Amino acid sequence: MPPENPPHPTTDRLDxxxxxxxxxxxxxxxxxxxxGFLRAIGEARLITPLRSDGGHRRYSRYxxxxxxxxxxxxxxxxxIExxxxxxxxxxxxxxxxxxNEEMRRQRGGAEESAAS
Structure with a gap:
């Protein structure tokens, strides 16, 4: 049975x-x-904003x-550099x-499975 309220693409983008x-x-x-500061860190290649269809810079929360x-x-x-x-x-x-943490968790899980 399909979900009653499927996620809306715009709502997904907000998250x-x-x-x-x-x-x-x-x-x-x-x-x-x-x-100007945003342009400067873009020139320093810290972040690379995406461009809208009109060529305007667009930034993410990250x-x-x-x-x-x-x-x-x-x-x-x-x-700045x-x-x-x-x-x-x-x-x-x-x-x-x-x-590193993920690898430790995986190794710990593998060790527990081997001990069982």
Whole structure:
């Protein structure tokens, strides 16, 4: 039996951290910076906004979190290029930790199965 209220594609996008929902102006406002800062971290290749059909930059929530972290570093005196590199390394470290934890869980589950 099909679900009574199938998910609406637009609603699904609102929950998607990677959906480019925010214009440059709105994104800058949300993280308390300027569009120029967003362009600068784009030029430094920290984030690459998607483009609308009209060619306007669009940002996702995930990109805004990264941009906000870069802004914190720049506000504390870190040069923008260094801030971008730090954020990239922090993101890579976080991903490596998640993978490591997942591998430990899988290995633990395999060890429990072998012991049974």
């Amino acid at each position: 998607d951290d990677d959906y480019p929902a925010y214009t440059m102006g709105r994104a800058a406002e949300m993280i308390g910076t300027t569009p 990109q805004l979190r990264i941009a906000a972290r870069a802004r914190e570093l720049v506000d504390s005196g870190t040069p 260094a801030a971008c590199r730090i954020v990239i390394l922090e993101d890579q470290l976080d991903e490596a930790r998640k993978l």
